[in-house]
Amino acid sequence: MYGTVIHAPGDIRFEERPDAALTAPTDAVIRLAATCVCGSDLWPYRGVEPVGEPHPMGHEYVGVVEQIGADVRNVEVGDFVVGSFATSDNTCEICKAGYQSHCVHREFMGTAQAELTRVPNADGTLVATPGTPDPDLIPHLLAASDVLGTGWFAADAAQAGPGKTVAVVGDGAVGLLGVLSAKQMGAERIIAMSRHADRQKLALEFGATDIVTERGADGIARVKELTGGLGAHSTIEAVGTQESMMQAIHATRAGGHVGYVGVAHGVALPGDELFFSGVHLHGGPAPVRRYLPDLIDLIWRREIEPGKVFDLTLPLADVAEGYKAMDERRAIKVLLRP
Numbered sequence: 569m570y571g572t573v574i575h576a577p578g579d580i581r582f583e584e585r586p587d588a589a590l591t592a593p594t595d596a597v598i599r600l601a602a603t604c605v606c607g608s609d610l611w612p613y614r615g616v617e618p619v620g621e622p623h624p625m626g627h628e629y630v631g632v633v634e635q636i637g638a639d640v641r642n643v644e645v646g647d648f649v650v651g652s653f654a655t656s657d658n659t660c661e662i663c664k665a666g667y668q669s670h671c672v673h674r675e676f677m678g679t680a681q682a683e684l685t686r687v688p689n690a691d692g693t694l695v696a697t698p699g700t701p702d703p704d705l706i707p708h709l710l711a712a713s714d715v716l717g718t719g720w721f722a723a724d725a726a727q728a729g730p731g732k733t734v735a736v737v738g739d740g741a742v743g744l745l746g747v748l749s750a751k752q753m754g755a756e757r758i759i760a761m762s763r764h765a766d767r768q769k770l771a772l773e774f775g776a777t778d779i780v781t782e783r784g785a786d787g788i789a790r791v792k793e794l795t796g797g798l799g800a801h802s803t804i805e806a807v808g809t810q811e812s813m814m815q816a817i818h819a820t821r822a823g824g825h826v827g828y829v830g831v832a833h834g835v836a837l838p839g840d841e842l843f844f845s846g847v848h849l850h851g852g853p854a855p856v857r858r859y860l861p862d863l864i865d866l867i868w869r870r871e872i873e874p875g876k877v878f879d880l881t882l883p884l885a886d887v888a889e890g891y892k893a894m895d896e897r898r899a900i901k902v903l904l905r906p
């Protein structure tokens with residue numbers, strides 16, 4: 569098979585690799601219908617995270633089950649499935665509490681930008697769709713695998729809901745789908761913080777009521793101005809930098825909630841600022857598996873179209889161009905078709 573391997577920052581290759589194969593009786597192998605490039609893939613691509621030895625990439629996936637291990641019961645060969653970037657048994661205490669991304673048997677996916685991929689913990693990770701999806705549903709289902717599930721968790725962690733004003737820091741795919749999620753949860757007002765016209769447009773389409781183009785202290789001041797000087801009830805942080813995290817905390821009113829899902833890089837919270845903010849913080853890797861059945865249902869009934877975040881589709885073989893387009897911000901998110 570062919571798959572994506574990162575050799576060094578900026579060096580993505582689509583190359584021949586051993587076929588994905590079962591290694592445990594709880595594994596499944598799926599043939600990808602679509603995969604994509606994640607904002608978090610850009611951290612090693614940009615050299616912000618060390619690459620180390622050349623290794624495969626990709627953790628967002630939808631496709632058809634091709635093989636199952638002897639212990640797999642919940643999916644069958646031929647099922648069309650969606651899974652999360654973090655695999656889970658879905659039976660341990662942590663999973664039962666809804667935190668499948670912290671499962672005691674968790675293994676992170678990392679080989680999905682390929683023709684085939686092995687999914688550990690198949691029973692507790694993969695969710696079969698009600699049937700073979702119409703082709704136009706595939707991007708939406710793929711979004712559920714990570715970016716929608718992550719945006720949904722962020723909105724949930726921020727306690728978005730009726731009567732709430734939600735601020736969203738970050739206008740990448742996760743931030744934009746945080747807007748969609750907050751809207752689905754009934755938020756009254758959604759303030760999207762974005763400086764890019766194409767992303768602002770999508771944010772408005774997904775349900776944003778206000779756009780704030782300022783950042784940092786100016787952005788915080790603008791959110792306060794829009795909320796009677798108080799700040800948002802709920803803030804989604806979908807970037808992962810010191811600036812974005814502090815922007816989220818200070819844009820939130822005392823007693824409010826910050827849902828942070830941007831993978832933290834170099835974030836150090838000043839204790840005094842945290843202490844006097846009076847906000848709740850909750851986040852981390854999203855337990856996408858908790859939400860998958862409901863998200864698949866919403867997509868299947870065509871109530872949401874999260875796949876609109878894919879504004880560039882390329883053949884999987886052109887994956888290197890996909891990384892480049894996202895790195896240069898020519899694309900919000902790139903869908904790859906094997």
Ligand SMILES: [Zn+2]
Pocket residue numbers: 656657658659660661662663664668670671672673
């Ligand atoms: Zn578990």
